[in-house]
Amino acid sequence: MLLCSTPAPFLDNTTPMTTPDSRAANGNLVTKLPTDQELVLKVIPMPGDCNANGDIFGGWVMAQVDLAGSVLPARVVKGRMATVAVNEFIFKQPVRVGDILSFYARINRIGNTSISVVVECYAERFRSQGQFVKVTQATLTYVAIDDDGRPTPIQR
Numbered sequence: 553m554l555l556c557s558t559p560a561p562f563l564d565n566t567t568p569m570t571t572p573d574s575r576a577a578n579g580n581l582v583t584k585l586p587t588d589q590e591l592v593l594k595v596i597p598m599p600g601d602c603n604a605n606g607d608i609f610g611g612w613v614m615a616q617v618d619l620a621g622s623v624l625p626a627r628v629v630k631g632r633m634a635t636v637a638v639n640e641f642i643f644k645q646p647v648r649v650g651d652i653l654s655f656y657a658r659i660n661r662i663g664n665t666s667i668s669v670v671v672e673c674y675a676e677r678f679r680s681q682g683q684f685v686k687v688t689q690a691t692l693t694y695v696a697i698d699d700d701g702r703p704t705p706i707q708r
């Protein structure tokens with residue numbers, strides 16, 4: 553599954569980026585993990601995933617979000633899917649080498665052939681493991697496709 557960037561006609565405003573945050577003793581913004589979403593992916597970025605600033609390249613984060621977002625729709629579709637849209641993508645905080653990233657997802661809407669998913673990514677910073685910083689939130693849409701790559705109705 554590859555990423556594509558599209559305008560955002562369907563912005564998801566149901567999950568605000570303003571999860572109550574607090575500051576840990578080391579100054580990091582920390583937050584609670586979501587309880588209404590499923591943990592769908594954990595991964596640790598490596599030095600080879602960095603951009604010129606030394607932070608993790610946004611495209612790498614987008615690829616992980618695309619993979620994470622596909623997990624719940626895959627269970628519904630049980631067949632071929634394609635990402636049709638990245639409707640919203642917010643890089644709230646930088647991601648750094650050695651962060652433990654946890655991706656949480658929930659299905660936002662199931663349509664005739666498409667499924668919209670909200671993905672949130674939380675980082676446990678290097679040397680601050682156990683404290684979670686929300687770094688990214690995105691809304692993506694996946695489409696069930698047939699063997700010819702055409703949209704096909706989702707069986708429910």
Ligand SMILES: CC(C)(COP(=O)(O)OP(=O)(O)OC[C@H]1O[C@@H](n2cnc3c(N)ncnc32)[C@H](O)[C@@H]1OP(=O)(O)O)[C@@H](O)C(=O)NCCC(=O)NCCS
Nearest residue numbers: 554555556634635636637663664665666693695701702703
């Ligand atoms: C995905 C693909 C098969 C959809 O075909 P299409 O003819 O454009 O699809 P339709 O216009 O019939 O829309 C299909 C569904 O997607 C939804 N959709 C289309 N564009 C959307 C967008 N920008 N945001 C949200 N949903 C969208 C439609 O609302 C429809 O949902 P519904 O059936 O639940 O109502 C086709 O666009 C495609 O092959 N795209 C490339 C996919 C790809 O390569 N992805 C990975 C790399 S970017």
